[in-house]
Amino acid sequence: MLEELKKEVYEANMLLPKYGLVTFTWGNVSGIDREKGLFAIKPSGVDYDKLKPEDMVIVDLDGNVVEGNYNPSSDTATHVEIYKAFPKVGGVVHTHSSYATSWAQAGRSIPCYGTTHADYYYGDVPCLRCLTKEEIDEGYEKNTGLLIVNEFKNQGIDPEAVSAALCKNHGPFAWGKDAMDAVHGAVVLEEVAKMAYRTELINPKVAEAPQVLQDKHYYRKHGANAYYGQGNK
Numbered sequence: 001m002l003e004e005l006k007k008e009v010y011e012a013n014m015l016l017p018k019y020g021l022v023t024f025t026w027g028n029v030s031g032i033d034r035e036k037g038l039f040a041i042k043p044s045g046v047d048y049d050k051l052k053p054e055d056m057v058i059v060d061l062d063g064n065v066v067e068g069n070y071n072p073s074s075d076t077a078t079h080v081e082i083y084k085a086f087p088k089v090g091g092v093v094h095t096h097s098s099y100a101t102s103w104a105q106a107g108r109s110i111p112c113y114g115t116t117h118a119d120y121y122y123g124d125v126p127c128l129r130c131l132t133k134e135e136i137d138e139g140y141e142k143n144t145g146l147l148i149v150n151e152f153k154n155q156g157i158d159p160e161a162v163s164a165a166l167c168k169n170h171g172p173f174a175w176g177k178d179a180m181d182a183v184h185g186a187v188v189l190e191e192v193a194k195m196a197y198r199t200e201l202i203n204p205k206v207a208e209a210p211q212v213l214q215d216k217h218y219y220r221k222h223g224a225n226a227y228y229g230q231g232n233k
């Protein structure tokens, strides 16, 4: 079932090693069929060079495996919560990519230091708190997902305007309109994290980019009056 989706999600997963975002079997991508309420996700612990499209596991929004020969990614319950709370999300990715994870381990949100960041994210990429012992014991992956969706709600962050979060002492989650778009976002996030790190190295007293510049770059690519690219020709 959902052969096209499985193929797309397989190809999106294979981009993680291609772009240097994963080591060994770390990292996972999923993509959802909203009409059916089912998503395809990478199986747990299978080497990327052995992975095949038919190995993708089909899961429903209660986290039940509907089809698959393998166990789904151990982070599946986090993907479920993101899909349930963010209805426009069509793909989710999790990696331990080096620079984004370094910010997460440092417990810092990534500030917007320039237009590369502003083109993709409106404001900081937030670093969320560590889970409590109770949350970890009760349901680590599910509560990771709930933390992301609840913090975005509480902090008034639009998940379309900031399509990524850093989980403290852990790493990044990113999402997009489909699995490929989510991986594109994870690559961008890693690059933005690397640039921000170097920016602070070169100038430890650096300030965020002026708000007017952030607004200009974000809104020329997003929203009703966007004019970046060829879309308005």
Ligand SMILES: [Zn+2]
Binding pocket: 094, 095, 096, 170, 171
């Ligand atoms: Zn992880």
